[in-house]
Amino acid sequence: MTTEHVDVLIVGAGIAGICAAYYLQTRCPAKRFAILEGRDSLGGTWDLFRYPGVRSDSHMHTFGYAFRPWQSSQAIAEGSDILNYLRETAEEFGIDRAIRYGHRVQRAAWSSADARWTVEAERGPNAEPVQFTCNFLYMCSGYYDYAAGYTPAWPGVERFAGSMVHPQFWPGDLDYAGKRVVVIGSGATAVTLIPALAGRAAHVTMLQRSPTYIVPSPAEDAITDWLHRHLPERLAFAIARWRLILLDMYYYRVMRRKPAFAKKMILQFVQQELGPGYDVATHFSPSYNPWDQRLCLAPDGDLFAAIRSGAASVVTDQIATFTETGIRLRSGQELAADIVVTATGLSLKLLGGVQLAVDGEPVDLSQTMSYKGTMYTGIPNLASAIGYTNASWTLKCELTATYIGRLLNYMDRHGYVQCIPRRQEGVEANTPIVDLTAGYVQRAAEMLPRQGSRMPWKMNQNFLHDLRSIRFSRVNDGTMVFARRGERAPQQASAERTLTPSG
Template identity: 50%
Template sequence: MSQQHFDVLIIGAGVSGIGMACHLKRECPGKSFAILERRQSLGGTWDLFRYPGIRSDSDMFTFGYNFRPWTGGKVLADGASIKNYVKETAEENGVDKHIQYGLAVKTADWSSADKCWTVTAQREEGGEIETFTASFLVGCTGYYNYDKGYKPDFPGEEDFKGQVVHPQHWPENLDYAGKKVVVIGSGATAITLVPTMAEKAAHVTMLQRSPTYLMPLPSTDKVTLGLQKVLPAKLAYKITRARNISIARLLYERSRKSPKAMRRLFLSIIKQQVNGKADMRHFTPDYNPWDQRLCVVKDGDLFKSLKSGKASIATDHIERFTETGIRLKSGEELEADIIIPATGLDIQMLGGIEPAVDGEQVVMKDKIIYKNVLVEGVPNAAMIFGYTNISWTLKADIASEYLCRLINHMDKKGSRVVVPRDTENSLGEDTILGALSSGYIKRAEDRLPKQGTHGPWKGSQNYLEDVKILRFEPIEDGYLEFDGKRSREAAEGSAGFLKPLRSALFGS
């Protein structure tokens, strides 16, 4: 058993982990760090998912890192291009040399006596246990289980004579040419799979219990391509990024404030897309816009497949699988050679790690998150967690910047331990993923940490607000305890100074 010590230990080499490492190297150049990755390659989600058509569901000008512009005019990028972008970012910043692959973290224990974390990880090959110690631990593992996706137990599934393939475990070289395919689900994965598979399959049916709000989006941004011809690349990127953030924020805010008007808008766009060739009941959800995440349709490809007859939609409930397909509760039978349950993710925090503080397990569902970064009552530990209503990386970037600011602040004042403390009973009902009503979030409410009811414990899902808080507000705000001591004066001073600015920019 070997043991290595680092100032900062990052768990996960996906988009968040690579971003955190790059910020750390740029802003805390004297700190030693390592990234532990259980897989044999970086990329996280973009290395795991291999199903046909896998792509971003957010525009790449906001999904790209703020320190490394996404170039070109492609708005929605395929999975391989995104993974390559992350890989190149790691190499250009020299963080690829700090990744240790094939290590599955098993335990993480904080010792107040030693003022450090002890982390054990098991080698994928050979099974040897390695031990690491670190002054600061950063979880960059996303929010779902990489080993398995969510799949209900369908009645009669054992009777089906064809193939059942979950998108999270797509077999290499699956032959679906000329075959009848049923995709169960109506989320981003299903919306991507159906038109892509329809190009080769005999027919693809999207079977949904309830519709999802859809938004067609061109895969190429002609305005950005035009800007890139007349402006420096970085300036064109900043303009495009600011525009896209503003549009995404506007759509979200209007959906929350004027749901009926936005519902009419979204449905009118879809009605124009299908042009009378599909029943609008398949596109009319029974919930308000942004109660669940909006799904993007690249170049309207789903609508094209439906209008051509290569694909169709069934809105119904499953009675049971049969030998030849699926029988619906309406009595209709869907024939299938391949059934794909695109039924969502299995939510999991910290990659399944159960951290402990001085021997006592940290129960995440009982915890609230400080500024959506630090865990209440847990020393020197953070989670990089992105947005659910706009691009994940927007929040991952500024959360990483905040952590670097915090680490540098601790060095400046000579502190070794920081702990966020909730002394105002701020525990709320919403989880860290917000108030979305998506099934995969509802299923995991008993596993997810919570947001607070006010102050830095309540997540805003507002990028502009978070930029102000995470980049500019003083580190010492009265909620953080450094080496067992809190700074009340700093809290009162910063609150008083920033209150007029907050009111002027964002309202009360």
Template identity: 50%
Template sequence: MATPHYDLIIIGAGLSGIGSACHIARTYPQKTLAILERRENMGGTWDLFRYPGIRSDSDMASFGYNFKPWYSDQVLAKGGDIRNYVEETAREFSLQDKVHYGLHITGADWSSKDQCWTVTATHEKTGETRRFTCNFLLNCAGYYNYDHGYRPRFEGEENFKGTIVHPQFWPEDLDYTGKKVVVIGSGATAITVVPAMAEKAGHVTMLQRSPSYIMAMPDTDKISIALNKILPKKLVFKLARKRNILFQRGLYLACMRWPNAMRKFMLRHMRRQAGPNVDMRHLTPDYNPWEQRLCAAPDGDFFKTLRSGAADMVTDHIDHFSEHGIVLKSGQTLDADIIVTATGLDVQLMGGLDLQLDGKSVDLPNKLTYKGIMLQDVPNYAWIFGYTNAPWTLKCDIGGRYICRLFDEMNKHGANVVRPVDRDGLETGTGMLDEFAPGYIVRAKDRMPRQGLSGPWKVTMHYGKDKKMLVEDPVDDGILQFEKPEATTTRDSRPMTATA
């Protein structure tokens, strides 16, 4: 059977993959495109996670696609609604037939001779090995392992007579009505699960080693609701998107510039929300705001649950599991029928792809990342890695636009190969996310590409700067190396033509 060849292959049919594909399909409708997705459904993260209360922790005006407004009064969307939004977008751009499902990508090898990528995948239902080739490869597989989350083993957990659940693999038939539940963790997942489960559970206890910052935010956009009465809804959406992006950026910069003042502000905020009966030891993190991502509580639902008594918080360390619950280092025992291990993600860059150049694996920790979207010396390859301090999808939007501009520039040069080259020898040991400190990132620092000290080699995590760099600045900056077709090339390497 002949190996199918495409101008472009996108790995992943989640928010990043579909969003990037929309930009490219609209600009280059004549090009051949395939989207390879491991799951049997579209949606990525929002198809995988099904735990109670699953939702975004960013407002949908800025988390949704800029080219497809999210018209809803609700600020934080539910997981199922986001999944439907991705599918609806794919239908609008006629992408649904371009997705190949059930494919676990095991490797991608660039051939200098053929000047193309060979992507190898296993069809998980049949075990069949499938291969595809392409001129350009765009990886939108996310940043964590879909096979398992971060799940430390606890002493004596085999003795526990109840049910242990990890949120990444939530059983559809789990009945927690009237049950005693302990949720281990203090991150965004725990802050979501606790109030959602408390609606039916007998009681929920959130067990944490250390507290997180939690911000109550409105679950309805009252400003947009009012403006919709007098302005066109597209304009209202644009205003909401700009307002929310500026607010998020302003909050982050304030935390970086005035950490002590913002810490006091956040602690006062949580005290007001939690009420006088909650011990502030459980709401006083040992780090400054935005050294880790803030947790969002729509309409303060987490704090309402604490005030009602349906849930409580315990800050301690686990000694061991017993038959009936958890014994803590302090000697306290937490009885439980169900234990939820909201202990985090296992970071896996690029879907665990074994990226090779002429059969030799690329050593990611020894490669610089270029404009946060390409890799040093790696030809015709890009990846979407979103923001840690803003909605992930903002990077997807400007990243997709940059890929189109990159194709335009390749056409101008008559080139079919492009790669960023570090001509100045910007050697540095700085990882691309060294300044971000949540556990799942710290555990994965040795797997991260590096960043330079300045210019396009430095990862800014700044939407405004990135937008200028990716959407406005010249593509040909003297760092990209454009290469024309070799006489020995066997694949069709004609430049792709954009539509106006």
């Protein structure tokens, strides 16, 4: 088995991986890099998800890259348009030439003596073993399992005679025209699917155990369009982007500080959409506060329009059992269905499920702390791209990519070959790095790295705070520990006295 060496190995060719490659080749042009992608095409989520109506859940002026502005007037874009945008971006900057498709990374082992990672992967349909070495490993594979979604074990499901599909693996030949469709779930996928299905299906029912906050949002942004018509392109994009960043931060802050007021306003919007006689309290009033879980967007209120027209309806109840012809609920009501869509969530798999080892010792990610939302205690020369949960994913990915560029350049200037975050005394590991009450997070909470009580260990979910902490703070901040060749950076707190931050 041959071994190929690169300076930086990026895992994942989705929105984060393309972002990482762009900033690496522009900020660190001397670095050789490659991108390993497990699938046969780039795009990540936007290549995998093909269900009807799949779209962004953030404004494209912030979801798109700062270095290649989104040009369309669509504020909320369809998945196929986002995929084309990613493909064009990778081609324009030559990033596509660095992608090795069909490479599924299995294991990565760090050697302090050699100051490098050895990465084992399987290539192609025959799972041919291949090996890479790198000085720095950059994980851009997202945080959920591409191979499996989450589906609960319902009683009697084997009796159902119709079709059952999970949106993550939508069959391209599924014919739902004139069919009775039940979509189980109330999250972003369900809110996206139902209006898209309602136009052709006989009827679509959203069956939810509990409601989700759903907010109508314009599909096109009139103010952004005006800026682009009247100002130079670069200026219009900058103003539009910052306006949207600040608005999102403002609304999030208000909702977190005044949850009762925020809930009241959201439900008023929903009541206006559905009319005074609709039972909003039952079907659209969650038991939790806004942003304990993500809010769902309904572009131009499309979900509410489908409900008003009678093409879709909402049922809030629990499943007692599946039957041959549908679903019987705890209330005794029966929902007839030809097709059941299990929009029941994702399964988390941080770092793509890659098995990590440091100097022969397996790494348990749940025992690590996240540094600036990108690196981890006890793991040298490894970063991961994890975006925001309350704003555009891409905003955090770009901050992370610029920081990694600064970090690598700093190490080169000072002759360092290793870097590792050192946990500070008095910093408690309080919560998982993804701090939401959503089911997909709670199911995996015990497996996730932790975040601390203060910076740089705390995940702020605040772009301005992160801009200061990540882009403008000192690389050698007294927390990151560096080592030159022949030195050994401490992996555990008990060994921290052997090496102090230098440079």
